Amino acid sequence: MLAAIALGVTVVGIDSLRQRATLRTRPRADRAIAAALVRANPAIDVGELVTERSSAPVEAPEDSLGGVWDVLIDELDPETFTPKLADGTEVVVFRLKGGNDYAVCARPDRTVHFYLEPWEAELLPLMDGTRTSQELIVAHLEEAGDLDPGAVLSLVTSLHEGGFLDPAPVDVPALVRDRLDPASPGRKKIRGFFKTLRISWDGADGFVRACYHGALRFAFKPPVTAALAVLAVGGLAAFVATVTSDRFTFSLREAPAEAVLLLGLGFFLTFCHELGHATVLTHYDRKVISAGFFIFFGSPAFFVDSSDGLMLDRRQRMVQSFAGPFSELALAGIASLVVFFFPGAGVSAFLYRFAILNYYVILLNLIPLLELDGYWILTDLIQVRDLRPRALAFVQGDLWHKLRVRERFSAQEVGLFLYGTVGLVFTIFSFYTAFFFWQHIFGGIVSELWHGGLGSRLLLLVLALFFAGPAIRGVIALVRALAKRVRAYQERVRFRSQRAWRVEAAGMIDQLPAFEDLPEDVLSDLAGRVRLRSLPPEHAVFRQGDRADAFYVLRKGRLAVEDEHPETGDTRVLRTLEPGESFGELALLSAAPRSATIRAMTDAQVFEIDKPTFDRLLADDIEAPEFAPTMQAFAELRGLTAFRRLTLDDVAVVLEHGDWVQAAHGDILVEQGEIGDAFYAIASGQADVFVDDEPINVLGPGDHFGEIALLEHVPRTASVVARTPLRAFRLDADGFDRVVAESLRRDRPDRAPDRDMEH
Amino acid sequence: MDCWHCRRTAVGSCRFCGRGICEDHVQTQPFVLELYRTPEVVRALVVEDALFCGACTPRPDPIDLPELDE
Numbered sequence: 001m002l003a004a005i006a007l008g009v010t011v012v013g014i015d016s017l018r019q020r021a022t023l024r025t026r027p028r029a030d031r032a033i034a035a036a037l038v039r040a041n042p043a044i045d046v047g048e049l050v051t052e053r054s055s056a057p058v059e060a061p062e063d064s065l066g067g068v069w070d071v072l073i074d075e076l077d078p079e080t081f082t083p084k085l086a087d088g089t090e091v092v093v094f095r096l097k098g099g100n101d102y103a104v105c106a107r108p109d110r111t112v113h114f115y116l117e118p119w120e121a122e123l124l125p126l127m128d129g130t131r132t133s134q135e136l137i138v139a140h141l142e143e144a145g146d147l148d149p150g151a152v153l154s155l156v157t158s159l160h161e162g163g164f165l166d167p168a169p170v171d172v173p174a175l176v177r178d179r180l181d182p183a184s185p186g187r188k189k190i191r192g193f194f195k196t197l198r199i200s201w202d203g204a205d206g207f208v209r210a211c212y213h214g215a216l217r218f219a220f221k222p223p224v225t226a227a228l229a230v231l232a233v234g235g236l237a238a239f240v241a242t243v244t245s246d247r248f249t250f251s252l253r254e255a256p257a258e259a260v261l262l263l264g265l266g267f268f269l270t271f272c273h274e275l276g277h278a279t280v281l282t283h284y285d286r287k288v289i290s291a292g293f294f295i296f297f298g299s300p301a302f303f304v305d306s307s308d309g310l311m312l313d314r315r316q317r318m319v320q321s322f323a324g325p326f327s328e329l330a331l332a333g334i335a336s337l338v339v340f341f342f343p344g345a346g347v348s349a350f351l352y353r354f355a356i357l358n359y360y361v362i363l364l365n366l367i368p369l370l371e372l373d374g375y376w377i378l379t380d381l382i383q384v385r386d387l388r389p390r391a392l393a394f395v396q397g398d399l400w401h402k403l404r405v406r407e408r409f410s411a412q413e414v415g416l417f418l419y420g421t422v423g424l425v426f427t428i429f430s431f432y433t434a435f436f437f438w439q440h441i442f443g444g445i446v447s448e449l450w451h452g453g454l455g456s457r458l459l460l461l462v463l464a465l466f467f468a469g470p471a472i473r474g475v476i477a478l479v480r481a482l483a484k485r486v487r488a489y490q491e492r493v494r495f496r497s498q499r500a501w502r503v504e505a506a507g508m509i510d511q512l513p514a515f516e517d518l519p520e521d522v523l524s525d526l527a528g529r530v531r532l533r534s535l536p537p538e539h540a541v542f543r544q545g546d547r548a549d550a551f552y553v554l555r556k557g558r559l560a561v562e563d564e565h566p567e568t569g570d571t572r573v574l575r576t577l578e579p580g581e582s583f584g585e586l587a588l589l590s591a592a593p594r595s596a597t598i599r600a601m602t603d604a605q606v607f608e609i610d611k612p613t614f615d616r617l618l619a620d621d622i623e624a625p626e627f628a629p630t631m632q633a634f635a636e637l638r639g640l641t642a643f644r645r646l647t648l649d650d651v652a653v654v655l656e657h658g659d660w661v662q663a664a665h666g667d668i669l670v671e672q673g674e675i676g677d678a679f680y681a682i683a684s685g686q687a688d689v690f691v692d693d694e695p696i697n698v699l700g701p702g703d704h705f706g707e708i709a710l711l712e713h714v715p716r717t718a719s720v721v722a723r724t725p726l727r728a729f730r731l732d733a734d735g736f737d738r739v740v741a742e743s744l745r746r747d748r749p750d751r752a753p754d755r756d757m758e759h
Numbered sequence: 760m761d762c763w764h765c766r767r768t769a770v771g772s773c774r775f776c777g778r779g780i781c782e783d784h785v786q787t788q789p790f791v792l793e794l795y796r797t798p799e800v801v802r803a804l805v806v807e808d809a810l811f812c813g814a815c816t817p818r819p820d821p822i823d824l825p826e827l828d829e
Binding site for chain 2: 068071072075076169170171172173174176177180547
């Protein structure tokens, strides 16, 4: 029992630690943004600008290399890539009751599926090999009103890498690795099994189709389905009656041979369970991707990869999830009816245990607290895709924060709390009952092997290692996690002993004139990260020309700022620093080498804040005259609809390459037929759009124009004239291109389905 | 030369982009040294474990360059 509880706690504990580590991760601000922001320019007159730029000759880009290099750059540029969806790619959009609509697309061979946002699904039909990614960005902009090139390019890249586009990518390094591996395919499979405790068979679809067309298709005829249901319900009633009669016992401690037979029958049942899921897939003309055998928390089991079931509609998915337990219910029903009607038969005691084993597995499968069939039925029923992950994340993270700050819980949060806590408790309980159950079934054979001599003991040990492999790995992971915790605790103790000077450091930084009213959380974070360095006289904190890697505040003593002559090496003291003064921040902000040497004149102590901490906590708050207006500009730019979803880096680029422009009534902002050199986003005022001198549209605050000429490299398709006094942000062509390029560096979302469709 | 990642002294350079790499940050990746065509199949001479910095992006799939066909 203790082992079972320990195992349960192991799994929950590891999961908890992992999730907590994830929750602790915080996004880092990029100090480069501050450097870019400082270069923002004041507004200029747009009429003059348009006249000036339209008369300028079009020149080749400065960074053009010419010849094949330009061809290569163009070929590698994802904006010019022309995606063509592979023939046979399927897309299904699912509309959920409470919103959160989503889509799933399946590769033509139906082995890979991606979750998509609905807007992404709407873009897929446009990927017909005639439009570049740039044009898709325009299409998304026109449709959704968001300039979010990164999202569109990420979608195209993910689809390409996932094999959804023609031609499919070839992974040369993977091919080379495979060819260099001398092992035969069989050996590779065996090696893979011992590594992953899992072996799969890709030909399962053919086998299931043969079974379906041979006999199992009749199970979908209403009379046969009804008969099986009667068998299942009747068998269950007979089982309950047999249990209450106390005629049979469950324990198999004295009959190890029967335990082995029961184990074999258990495998057969699991096989029928998986076949039930797979048959429904075949019935709805979906593909069984693979099937196989794996060790699931120490228990050997079969599995079917039925991810293609993600393409089924809600009702069909529920049928597919229920088919596994239903097939088991029918078989257990037959066994229970035999026991009930022929209690004196020699096989009845064995069948009774067989029925118990089945009903126990069915119960575990149908209780919606574990991610098994019952859970999938429930989530499809209530149309919530990620109930358990959300509930567990809430219980392990937000719940404690809300309790600490005594915040009210919403109805949804109460639901997540109840589901999450009951789910956790049940997970532990299920491990306990599983141990209890298997102990009664197989305790006899384990005892027999243990007392059967050295050979059988060794066999028992090997079997235990084999079946308990995942649990052993879990324990190792737990020990590692605990060791990490212990180290963190030691660190905390050490930190407490340093609390006094850390608080002093935070206070001194807060008092610095360069910073104004640092938030409390920043000060607290700083206190945790600051280091105290002691310096003997004549010792240098850093030297002129060194790379800037920290910012300092003098705590005690006096320091000299020395300038070293680059040729003679002579030094002269420029000034001295007194306690409370800071130094080193300018080199950090400008990413320049140290401009002077700082040397201790007496015994001294300095607080040191390393560059990553400075970048993250202080760079944005430093009060330098040139930063204040750009921070305001930054916020103003993010207020425009077209730029609201840009990353901080992208906004910095936009500020660097753009200006705020004012236009009076009648000013021409863009003229049809001109070469496009900028993109505009309107902050206030209105503008008329003319095509061939015919007014076709009126643009207002939040609207944008000019992107088509930039993305498609065509002349302006319309003229835009200020209807009222107008203020707009003008982003030049280079900046527009860079925003598209910069967004490529963002992390790509994980599109793999979160639903584990291996039953 | 310094390591691209940690600025310590590099012990090698990336086969794909030339960045310096120290022992702690070194990775390996197969590198196709030469390709030649036999009547049946394209064969390749490869370095199984060429040094790789992990910062550059060797594209796993070939790209079309019809301009070089001439």
